[in-house]
Amino acid sequence: MITLDHAYVLLGLMFLAFSILTLRDPEHPTRVRSAVFWALVAASMLFGSWLGGLGNGVLVLALVVVGGLKALGVGRPSTTTLEQRRDSAARRRNSLFIPALIVPLAAVGGTLAAKHTGAGQWLISSTQTTLIALGLGCLLSLFIAMAWLRPPVMAPVQEGRRLMDSIGWAALLPQMLASLGAVFLAADVGGVVGELVTQAVPLTSPLLAVAAYCLGMALFTVIMGNAFAAFPVMTAAIGLPFVVGQFGGNPAIVCAIGMLAGFCGTLMTPMAANFNVVPANLLELPDREAPFNGVIRAQMPTAVIILGVNIALMYFLAFRF
Structure with a gap:
């Protein structure tokens, strides 16, 4: 086998x-x-x-x-x-x-x-x-x-x-950042983030919980450079306790669309060097200035639109199937 x-x-x-x-x-x-x-x-x-x-x-x-x-x-x-x-x-x-x-x-x-x-x-x-x-x-x-x-x-x-x-070494960046996400999960960073989010934005409705989860996935991905690193943190902080536990969202739909929301953050960050920095250098594009090169600026409008679509999809699908 x-x-x-x-x-x-x-x-x-x-x-x-x-x-x-x-x-x-x-x-x-x-x-x-x-x-x-x-x-x-x-x-x-x-x-x-x-x-x-x-x-x-x-x-x-x-x-x-x-x-x-x-x-x-x-x-x-x-x-x-x-x-x-x-x-x-x-x-x-x-x-x-x-x-x-x-x-x-x-x-x-x-x-x-x-x-x-x-x-x-x-x-x-x-x-x-x-x-x-x-x-x-x-x-x-x-x-x-x-x-x-x-x-x-x-x-x-x-x-x-x-x-x-x-x-070069950037080929190992996804594995490194995913490992960092596992470390954050073991250190209960998700619980701390969840407390901070609930203090700032009371998650009193499914729409607010979904928006907080998807936006949090995108933002944390921008910071960490990898949706796989952001996923365990934000899912433990908001996805599972609020979207799934409190409001009854379908965990398969919530997790799948939540990861897609994180990928929107990947399109907007130089931290995702293997996606946004290395290809620009390999192709010798004219606009390669850090932190937001031409590739990232071109991707940002699409990323914002797709993030909005993901929020809508999760809201309309996760609580109905």
Whole structure:
């Protein structure tokens, strides 16, 4: 049976390959330090379950030290030439998006198949089914792209290394911030936030509770840079005790739309560096000035509109289904 542990092993092997290829790249500007960084990431994926809390904590501190000393360099791996890529793009045009579309289709299809058929009982673990299906979708997309495009055998790993080098330590920012959310939950930050909110805004109606929860998710995401970090705090503070407990909202609808409200905050903050800062730098956009670059300013109107829609959806759906 395929479990989430298999996905972690696959990711660990990928980062281990990045580390080895970086170490063997004589033109890499920070060859040794970058290789150590990706090797530490690989170790966390491969051996995290056996290292325990202390071991993983030491590993994270080592990652912070190695990544924080100086910016990780960017390698220039040789895969296909610029002319080959331009020729392929000109010939295949929008059909090049097919491998990318396979990933979400496989994730949704695999999740539904595991839930409504017997596949979940013998093929895919019933725990974290969506993440497992997502991993299988990535593998399926990779095999189809390799068979269709026929790039050099090492092209996926080398291009993956180049992309990780370009993103650097920010690639680990979502995991770090999600861990911070778990720490806040364990420290009962949600309870403290809930008390402060109720003192400032009496949650005397479902609409006020829904608005406070969604706005709180967006605001806390702006502060922390990650909706996964904000979710346990705001859900413990407002979502569960008020929207669900006091007014009887459907917990599945409340939590799903609450997370979407948090994603609205992601669109408006430079703290979400992996979404709003790194892509702007990778694409070398003209307006990259901190804290609110052109990407964030362009996203803000859409984020505000979607946040309002999420508040309305939660109010009209959570108490009726």
